[in-house]
Amino acid sequence: MNDRVTIPTSLARRANKVLRPRDAADVYAHPRGEFERLVEQAVLSHISTGYYALAPLERLGDPRWRPDLAAAALGVAQADYGRDAVALMSITAAHRHGTLPRAIGTAVVAVPKQRPLMHTNVGNVVFVKRDVHRLDLERVETELTTGWMTTPEQTALDISARPQLGGMGETDAKSILQALIRKIDWTVTEGLARDQRRPGALARLKEMTVA
Template sequence: MNDRVTIPTTLARRENKVLRPRDAGDVYAHPRSEFERLLEQAVLSRISTGYYALAPMERLGDPRWRPDLAAVALGVAQADYGRDAVALMSITAARRHGALPRAIGTAVVAAPKQRPVLRTNVGDVVFVKRDVRRLDLERVETDLTAGWMTTPEQTALDVAARPGLGGIDEAEAESILRALARKIDWTVTEKLARDQHRPAALARVKGAAGA
Protein backbone atom coordinates (compact mmCIF):
# COMPACT_ATOMS: atom_id res chain seq x y z
CA MET A 1 0.00 0.00 0.00
CA ASN A 2 1.18 3.49 -0.86
CA ASP A 3 1.65 5.47 2.38
CA ARG A 4 0.62 8.66 0.60
CA VAL A 5 -2.81 7.28 -0.29
CA THR A 6 -5.62 8.94 1.61
CA ILE A 7 -9.39 8.79 1.31
CA PRO A 8 -12.08 10.76 3.14
CA THR A 9 -13.70 8.86 6.00
CA THR A 10 -17.20 9.38 4.61
CA LEU A 11 -16.27 7.54 1.42
CA ALA A 12 -14.28 4.82 3.17
CA ARG A 13 -17.26 4.02 5.40
CA ARG A 14 -19.81 3.74 2.60
CA GLU A 15 -21.68 0.42 2.63
CA ASN A 16 -21.67 0.32 -1.16
CA LYS A 17 -18.16 0.73 -2.51
CA VAL A 18 -19.38 1.43 -6.06
CA LEU A 19 -19.29 5.20 -6.50
CA ARG A 20 -20.50 7.73 -9.03
CA PRO A 21 -19.02 11.25 -8.99
CA ARG A 22 -22.31 12.69 -7.75
CA ASP A 23 -22.11 10.40 -4.71
CA ALA A 24 -19.09 12.44 -3.56
CA GLY A 25 -20.69 15.84 -4.07
CA ASP A 26 -20.83 16.45 -0.33
CA VAL A 27 -17.15 15.50 0.04
CA TYR A 28 -15.49 17.25 -2.92
CA ALA A 29 -16.26 20.53 -4.63
CA HIS A 30 -15.14 18.97 -7.93
CA PRO A 31 -15.75 15.21 -7.66
CA ARG A 32 -14.73 14.29 -11.20
CA SER A 33 -11.27 15.81 -10.93
CA GLU A 34 -10.80 14.28 -7.47
CA PHE A 35 -11.85 10.89 -8.82
CA GLU A 36 -9.17 11.18 -11.51
CA ARG A 37 -6.61 11.78 -8.78
CA LEU A 38 -7.88 8.76 -6.83
CA LEU A 39 -7.64 6.67 -9.99
CA GLU A 40 -3.99 7.66 -10.38
CA GLN A 41 -3.37 6.64 -6.77
CA ALA A 42 -5.17 3.30 -7.32
CA VAL A 43 -7.68 4.15 -4.62
CA LEU A 44 -10.47 3.86 -7.18
CA SER A 45 -10.75 1.47 -10.10
CA ARG A 46 -12.81 2.56 -13.10
CA ILE A 47 -15.62 0.08 -13.70
CA SER A 48 -17.36 1.76 -16.61
CA THR A 49 -18.24 5.27 -17.72
CA GLY A 50 -19.51 7.03 -14.61
CA TYR A 51 -18.91 4.15 -12.18
CA TYR A 52 -15.90 3.51 -9.93
CA ALA A 53 -15.03 0.87 -7.35
CA LEU A 54 -13.30 1.76 -4.10
CA ALA A 55 -10.49 -0.67 -3.39
CA PRO A 56 -10.54 -2.53 -0.05
CA MET A 57 -8.32 -1.01 2.61
CA GLU A 58 -5.66 -3.71 2.25
CA ARG A 59 -5.43 -3.09 -1.52
CA LEU A 60 -5.45 0.72 -1.56
CA GLY A 61 -2.68 1.88 -3.88
CA ASP A 62 -2.43 -1.48 -5.67
CA PRO A 63 -3.13 -0.92 -9.39
CA ARG A 64 -3.50 -4.68 -9.95
CA TRP A 65 -6.71 -4.90 -7.91
CA ARG A 66 -9.94 -5.57 -9.81
CA PRO A 67 -13.37 -6.17 -8.28
CA ASP A 68 -15.44 -9.30 -8.76
CA LEU A 69 -18.06 -9.10 -11.55
CA ALA A 70 -20.99 -10.13 -9.33
CA ALA A 71 -19.96 -7.48 -6.80
CA VAL A 72 -19.82 -4.88 -9.58
CA ALA A 73 -23.28 -5.85 -10.83
CA LEU A 74 -24.84 -5.61 -7.40
CA GLY A 75 -22.98 -2.40 -6.52
CA VAL A 76 -23.92 -0.62 -9.75
CA ALA A 77 -27.57 -1.64 -9.41
CA GLN A 78 -27.66 -0.47 -5.79
CA ALA A 79 -26.03 2.84 -6.70
CA ASP A 80 -28.75 3.51 -9.26
CA TYR A 81 -31.83 2.00 -7.59
CA GLY A 82 -31.12 1.40 -3.89
CA ARG A 83 -30.15 -1.70 -1.94
CA ASP A 84 -33.61 -3.19 -1.51
CA ALA A 85 -34.78 -2.75 -5.11
CA VAL A 86 -32.17 -5.04 -6.71
CA ALA A 87 -30.87 -8.60 -6.41
CA LEU A 88 -28.40 -10.93 -8.08
CA MET A 89 -30.31 -13.58 -10.00
CA SER A 90 -30.18 -16.33 -12.65
CA ILE A 91 -26.68 -17.63 -13.49
CA THR A 92 -25.01 -15.15 -11.12
CA ALA A 93 -27.01 -16.42 -8.16
CA ALA A 94 -26.46 -19.98 -9.40
CA ARG A 95 -22.69 -19.46 -9.25
CA ARG A 96 -23.02 -18.06 -5.73
CA HIS A 97 -24.97 -21.17 -4.78
CA GLY A 98 -22.22 -23.41 -6.14
CA ALA A 99 -24.27 -24.62 -9.12
CA LEU A 100 -22.07 -23.05 -11.81
CA PRO A 101 -18.42 -24.05 -11.35
CA ARG A 102 -16.85 -21.83 -14.00
CA ALA A 103 -16.57 -18.05 -14.02
CA ILE A 104 -18.36 -16.38 -16.91
CA GLY A 105 -18.14 -12.88 -18.30
CA THR A 106 -21.76 -11.88 -17.66
CA ALA A 107 -23.59 -11.06 -14.42
CA VAL A 108 -27.37 -10.83 -14.16
CA VAL A 109 -29.17 -8.55 -11.72
CA ALA A 110 -32.86 -7.90 -11.11
CA ALA A 111 -33.72 -4.19 -11.11
CA PRO A 112 -36.82 -1.98 -11.32
CA LYS A 113 -36.09 -0.95 -14.92
CA GLN A 114 -35.00 -2.65 -18.10
CA ARG A 115 -31.86 -1.05 -19.48
CA PRO A 116 -29.08 -1.85 -21.94
CA VAL A 117 -26.25 -4.18 -21.02
CA LEU A 118 -23.55 -2.32 -19.12
CA ARG A 119 -20.06 -3.10 -20.42
CA THR A 120 -17.51 -2.97 -17.62
CA ASN A 121 -13.82 -3.69 -17.42
CA VAL A 122 -14.54 -6.99 -15.62
CA GLY A 123 -17.47 -8.21 -17.75
CA ASP A 124 -21.02 -7.41 -18.83
CA VAL A 125 -23.91 -6.61 -16.49
CA VAL A 126 -27.38 -7.62 -17.69
CA PHE A 127 -30.32 -5.89 -16.01
CA VAL A 128 -33.65 -7.74 -15.89
CA LYS A 129 -36.79 -5.83 -14.96
CA ARG A 130 -38.25 -7.58 -11.91
CA ASP A 131 -40.10 -6.51 -8.79
CA VAL A 132 -37.73 -7.99 -6.21
CA ARG A 133 -40.47 -7.84 -3.57
CA ARG A 134 -42.08 -10.74 -5.44
CA LEU A 135 -38.91 -12.82 -5.50
CA ASP A 136 -37.62 -15.25 -2.90
CA LEU A 137 -34.38 -13.69 -1.67
CA GLU A 138 -31.54 -14.20 0.77
CA ARG A 139 -28.67 -12.04 1.91
CA VAL A 140 -25.39 -11.95 0.00
CA GLU A 141 -22.02 -10.42 0.86
CA THR A 142 -19.61 -9.29 -1.85
CA ASP A 143 -16.29 -7.47 -1.76
CA LEU A 144 -18.03 -4.20 -2.67
CA THR A 145 -21.41 -4.34 -0.96
CA ALA A 146 -23.97 -6.48 0.83
CA GLY A 147 -27.47 -6.98 -0.47
CA TRP A 148 -29.78 -9.60 -1.93
CA MET A 149 -29.72 -12.55 -4.28
CA THR A 150 -32.31 -15.12 -5.22
CA THR A 151 -32.59 -18.32 -3.19
CA PRO A 152 -31.78 -21.69 -4.78
CA GLU A 153 -35.51 -22.28 -5.33
CA GLN A 154 -36.06 -18.93 -7.05
CA THR A 155 -32.82 -19.29 -9.00
CA ALA A 156 -33.84 -22.69 -10.33
CA LEU A 157 -37.17 -21.32 -11.61
CA ASP A 158 -35.45 -18.30 -13.17
CA VAL A 159 -32.85 -20.42 -14.98
CA ALA A 160 -35.55 -22.84 -16.15
CA ALA A 161 -37.71 -19.99 -17.44
CA ARG A 162 -34.89 -18.24 -19.32
CA PRO A 163 -32.08 -20.79 -19.77
CA GLY A 164 -30.14 -18.67 -22.26
CA LEU A 165 -29.98 -15.56 -20.09
CA GLY A 166 -26.37 -14.52 -19.61
CA GLY A 167 -25.10 -16.46 -22.60
CA ILE A 168 -25.06 -20.05 -21.35
CA ASP A 169 -26.19 -22.90 -23.58
CA GLU A 170 -28.93 -25.48 -23.02
CA ALA A 171 -26.55 -28.15 -21.76
CA GLU A 172 -25.04 -25.88 -19.15
CA ALA A 173 -28.51 -24.70 -18.07
CA GLU A 174 -29.49 -28.34 -17.49
CA SER A 175 -26.32 -28.88 -15.47
CA ILE A 176 -27.13 -25.84 -13.33
CA LEU A 177 -30.68 -27.07 -12.75
CA ARG A 178 -29.45 -30.51 -11.68
CA ALA A 179 -27.04 -28.92 -9.21
CA LEU A 180 -29.71 -26.57 -7.82
CA ALA A 181 -32.21 -29.42 -7.54
CA ARG A 182 -29.97 -31.02 -4.93
CA LYS A 183 -30.23 -27.87 -2.79
CA ILE A 184 -33.87 -26.84 -3.09
CA ASP A 185 -36.91 -27.38 -0.91
CA TRP A 186 -39.51 -28.74 -3.33
CA THR A 187 -42.44 -27.46 -1.30
CA VAL A 188 -41.03 -23.93 -1.48
CA THR A 189 -40.24 -24.31 -5.19
CA GLU A 190 -43.74 -25.51 -6.03
CA LYS A 191 -45.34 -22.66 -4.08
CA LEU A 192 -43.13 -20.10 -5.84
CA ALA A 193 -44.04 -21.60 -9.21
CA ARG A 194 -47.76 -21.33 -8.39
CA ASP A 195 -47.47 -17.78 -7.08
CA GLN A 196 -45.39 -16.66 -10.07
CA HIS A 197 -47.45 -18.60 -12.65
CA ARG A 198 -44.50 -20.66 -13.83
CA PRO A 199 -45.72 -24.23 -14.34
CA ALA A 200 -43.44 -24.80 -17.34
CA ALA A 201 -40.37 -23.67 -15.40
CA LEU A 202 -41.28 -25.99 -12.52
CA ALA A 203 -41.71 -28.87 -14.94
CA ARG A 204 -38.29 -28.20 -16.42
CA VAL A 205 -36.65 -28.11 -12.97
CA LYS A 206 -38.32 -31.42 -12.08
CA GLY A 207 -37.27 -32.90 -15.40
CA ALA A 208 -33.65 -31.92 -14.82
CA ALA A 209 -33.81 -33.43 -11.34
CA GLY A 210 -35.48 -36.59 -12.56
CA ALA A 211 -38.32 -35.90 -10.12
Protein backbone atom coordinates (compact mmCIF):
# COMPACT_ATOMS: atom_id res chain seq x y z
CA MET A 1 0.00 0.00 0.00
CA ASN A 2 1.20 3.50 -0.86
CA ASP A 3 1.22 5.58 2.36
CA ARG A 4 0.75 8.76 0.30
CA VAL A 5 -2.57 7.56 -1.11
CA THR A 6 -5.56 9.37 0.33
CA ILE A 7 -9.30 9.29 -0.26
CA PRO A 8 -11.82 11.86 1.01
CA THR A 9 -13.64 10.61 4.11
CA SER A 10 -17.07 11.19 2.58
CA LEU A 11 -16.23 8.83 -0.26
CA ALA A 12 -14.43 6.26 1.87
CA ARG A 13 -17.45 5.97 4.17
CA ARG A 14 -20.00 5.32 1.42
CA ALA A 15 -21.87 2.05 1.92
CA ASN A 16 -21.57 1.33 -1.81
CA LYS A 17 -17.98 1.45 -2.99
CA VAL A 18 -18.94 1.71 -6.66
CA LEU A 19 -18.72 5.40 -7.46
CA ARG A 20 -19.68 7.64 -10.36
CA PRO A 21 -18.03 11.04 -10.86
CA ARG A 22 -21.35 12.72 -10.06
CA ASP A 23 -21.23 11.11 -6.61
CA ALA A 24 -18.19 13.25 -5.84
CA ALA A 25 -19.58 16.54 -7.13
CA ASP A 26 -19.71 17.90 -3.57
CA VAL A 27 -16.11 16.81 -2.93
CA TYR A 28 -14.27 17.82 -6.10
CA ALA A 29 -14.74 20.77 -8.45
CA HIS A 30 -13.76 18.49 -11.34
CA PRO A 31 -14.59 14.94 -10.18
CA ARG A 32 -13.89 13.17 -13.47
CA GLY A 33 -10.32 14.42 -13.56
CA GLU A 34 -9.82 13.61 -9.87
CA PHE A 35 -11.15 10.10 -10.46
CA GLU A 36 -8.58 9.56 -13.21
CA ARG A 37 -5.87 10.69 -10.78
CA LEU A 38 -7.17 8.20 -8.19
CA VAL A 39 -7.10 5.45 -10.82
CA GLU A 40 -3.43 6.25 -11.47
CA GLN A 41 -2.81 5.97 -7.72
CA ALA A 42 -4.69 2.63 -7.62
CA VAL A 43 -7.22 4.03 -5.18
CA LEU A 44 -10.01 3.52 -7.70
CA SER A 45 -10.33 0.75 -10.28
CA HIS A 46 -12.07 1.71 -13.50
CA ILE A 47 -14.99 -0.70 -14.05
CA SER A 48 -16.75 0.71 -17.10
CA THR A 49 -17.51 4.11 -18.62
CA GLY A 50 -18.64 6.29 -15.73
CA TYR A 51 -18.16 3.68 -12.97
CA TYR A 52 -15.26 3.13 -10.58
CA ALA A 53 -14.66 0.81 -7.63
CA LEU A 54 -12.96 1.98 -4.46
CA ALA A 55 -10.27 -0.49 -3.43
CA PRO A 56 -10.50 -2.05 0.05
CA LEU A 57 -8.36 -0.31 2.65
CA GLU A 58 -5.77 -3.08 2.64
CA ARG A 59 -5.45 -2.90 -1.16
CA LEU A 60 -5.27 0.89 -1.59
CA GLY A 61 -2.37 1.68 -3.91
CA ASP A 62 -2.15 -1.87 -5.27
CA PRO A 63 -2.57 -1.68 -9.08
CA ARG A 64 -3.18 -5.46 -9.25
CA TRP A 65 -6.51 -5.23 -7.40
CA ARG A 66 -9.70 -5.76 -9.37
CA PRO A 67 -13.18 -6.09 -7.88
CA ASP A 68 -15.19 -9.29 -7.94
CA LEU A 69 -17.63 -9.31 -10.88
CA ALA A 70 -20.73 -9.96 -8.78
CA ALA A 71 -19.74 -7.20 -6.37
CA ALA A 72 -19.19 -4.79 -9.26
CA ALA A 73 -22.54 -5.69 -10.85
CA LEU A 74 -24.45 -5.18 -7.61
CA GLY A 75 -22.59 -1.93 -6.94
CA VAL A 76 -23.32 -0.51 -10.38
CA ALA A 77 -27.01 -1.40 -10.06
CA GLN A 78 -27.23 0.14 -6.59
CA ALA A 79 -25.47 3.30 -7.75
CA ASP A 80 -28.15 3.83 -10.38
CA TYR A 81 -31.30 2.52 -8.71
CA GLY A 82 -30.68 2.28 -4.96
CA ARG A 83 -29.93 -0.66 -2.68
CA ASP A 84 -33.47 -1.97 -2.30
CA ALA A 85 -34.46 -1.90 -5.98
CA VAL A 86 -31.85 -4.39 -7.22
CA ALA A 87 -30.69 -7.94 -6.51
CA LEU A 88 -28.22 -10.51 -7.78
CA MET A 89 -30.08 -13.35 -9.47
CA SER A 90 -29.87 -16.40 -11.76
CA ILE A 91 -26.35 -17.84 -12.22
CA THR A 92 -24.80 -15.12 -10.04
CA ALA A 93 -27.02 -16.01 -7.09
CA ALA A 94 -26.39 -19.69 -7.81
CA HIS A 95 -22.65 -19.09 -7.62
CA ARG A 96 -23.12 -17.31 -4.27
CA HIS A 97 -25.20 -20.24 -3.02
CA GLY A 98 -22.33 -22.59 -3.83
CA THR A 99 -24.13 -24.43 -6.62
CA LEU A 100 -21.86 -23.20 -9.42
CA PRO A 101 -18.31 -23.74 -8.18
CA ARG A 102 -16.38 -22.43 -11.18
CA ALA A 103 -15.79 -18.77 -11.92
CA ILE A 104 -18.12 -17.19 -14.48
CA GLY A 105 -17.59 -14.22 -16.77
CA THR A 106 -21.13 -12.87 -16.66
CA ALA A 107 -23.13 -11.48 -13.75
CA VAL A 108 -26.92 -11.21 -13.72
CA VAL A 109 -28.71 -8.57 -11.67
CA ALA A 110 -32.38 -7.63 -11.37
CA VAL A 111 -33.12 -3.93 -11.86
CA PRO A 112 -36.34 -1.89 -12.23
CA LYS A 113 -35.73 -0.77 -15.84
CA GLN A 114 -34.79 -2.41 -19.12
CA ARG A 115 -31.10 -1.90 -19.76
CA PRO A 116 -28.56 -3.24 -22.28
CA LEU A 117 -25.67 -5.52 -21.49
CA MET A 118 -22.75 -3.73 -19.82
CA HIS A 119 -19.17 -4.64 -20.68
CA THR A 120 -16.83 -4.09 -17.73
CA ASN A 121 -13.15 -4.65 -17.06
CA VAL A 122 -13.99 -7.71 -14.95
CA GLY A 123 -16.73 -9.30 -17.08
CA ASN A 124 -20.17 -8.68 -18.53
CA VAL A 125 -23.26 -7.60 -16.60
CA VAL A 126 -26.72 -8.66 -17.75
CA PHE A 127 -29.54 -6.51 -16.36
CA VAL A 128 -32.98 -8.11 -16.09
CA LYS A 129 -36.07 -5.97 -15.56
CA ARG A 130 -37.77 -7.33 -12.43
CA ASP A 131 -39.73 -5.91 -9.53
CA VAL A 132 -37.47 -7.14 -6.75
CA HIS A 133 -40.20 -6.56 -4.16
CA ARG A 134 -41.98 -9.55 -5.70
CA LEU A 135 -38.90 -11.77 -5.47
CA ASP A 136 -37.80 -13.90 -2.55
CA LEU A 137 -34.54 -12.35 -1.37
CA GLU A 138 -31.83 -12.67 1.24
CA ARG A 139 -28.96 -10.46 2.27
CA VAL A 140 -25.62 -10.70 0.51
CA GLU A 141 -22.31 -9.11 1.46
CA THR A 142 -19.70 -8.35 -1.17
CA GLU A 143 -16.36 -6.57 -1.05
CA LEU A 144 -17.98 -3.42 -2.46
CA THR A 145 -21.46 -3.30 -0.96
CA THR A 146 -24.14 -5.11 0.99
CA GLY A 147 -27.47 -5.77 -0.67
CA TRP A 148 -29.79 -8.49 -1.89
CA MET A 149 -29.74 -11.69 -3.88
CA THR A 150 -32.40 -14.26 -4.67
CA THR A 151 -32.88 -17.19 -2.29
CA PRO A 152 -32.18 -20.76 -3.43
CA GLU A 153 -35.91 -21.22 -4.09
CA GLN A 154 -36.22 -18.08 -6.20
CA THR A 155 -32.96 -18.82 -7.97
CA ALA A 156 -34.11 -22.33 -8.87
CA LEU A 157 -37.35 -21.00 -10.36
CA ASP A 158 -35.53 -18.27 -12.28
CA ILE A 159 -33.02 -20.67 -13.81
CA SER A 160 -35.72 -23.20 -14.59
CA ALA A 161 -37.69 -20.47 -16.38
CA ARG A 162 -34.72 -19.01 -18.28
CA PRO A 163 -31.93 -21.62 -18.33
CA GLN A 164 -29.84 -19.78 -20.95
CA LEU A 165 -29.77 -16.42 -19.19
CA GLY A 166 -26.25 -15.15 -18.66
CA GLY A 167 -24.79 -17.54 -21.21
CA MET A 168 -25.52 -20.78 -19.38
CA GLY A 169 -25.42 -23.95 -21.41
CA GLU A 170 -27.87 -26.81 -20.92
CA THR A 171 -25.32 -28.83 -18.95
CA ASP A 172 -24.55 -25.89 -16.64
CA ALA A 173 -28.22 -25.17 -15.98
CA LYS A 174 -29.00 -28.81 -15.24
CA SER A 175 -26.05 -29.12 -12.86
CA ILE A 176 -26.99 -25.92 -11.03
CA LEU A 177 -30.64 -26.93 -10.67
CA GLN A 178 -29.75 -30.37 -9.36
CA ALA A 179 -27.56 -28.73 -6.71
CA LEU A 180 -30.22 -26.15 -5.83
CA ILE A 181 -32.88 -28.85 -5.46
CA ARG A 182 -30.93 -30.19 -2.51
CA LYS A 183 -31.17 -26.78 -0.82
CA ILE A 184 -34.71 -25.64 -1.46
CA ASP A 185 -37.89 -25.81 0.61
CA TRP A 186 -40.53 -27.15 -1.77
CA THR A 187 -43.40 -25.47 0.08
CA VAL A 188 -41.71 -22.09 -0.38
CA THR A 189 -40.86 -22.86 -4.01
CA GLU A 190 -44.43 -23.89 -4.82
CA GLY A 191 -45.76 -20.72 -3.19
CA LEU A 192 -43.40 -18.55 -5.22
CA ALA A 193 -44.33 -20.32 -8.45
CA ARG A 194 -48.00 -19.76 -7.71
CA ASP A 195 -47.60 -16.09 -6.78
CA GLN A 196 -45.33 -15.37 -9.76
CA ARG A 197 -47.43 -17.44 -12.18
CA ARG A 198 -44.62 -19.80 -13.11
CA PRO A 199 -46.22 -23.25 -13.23
CA GLY A 200 -44.03 -24.30 -16.15
CA ALA A 201 -40.81 -23.48 -14.32
CA LEU A 202 -42.02 -25.39 -11.25
CA ALA A 203 -43.00 -28.40 -13.35
CA ARG A 204 -39.59 -28.53 -15.04
CA LEU A 205 -37.92 -28.25 -11.65
CA LYS A 206 -39.96 -31.13 -10.24
CA GLU A 207 -39.14 -33.25 -13.28
CA MET A 208 -35.48 -33.05 -12.32
CA THR A 209 -36.14 -34.70 -8.96
CA VAL A 210 -37.07 -37.94 -10.75
CA ALA A 211 -34.66 -37.61 -13.67
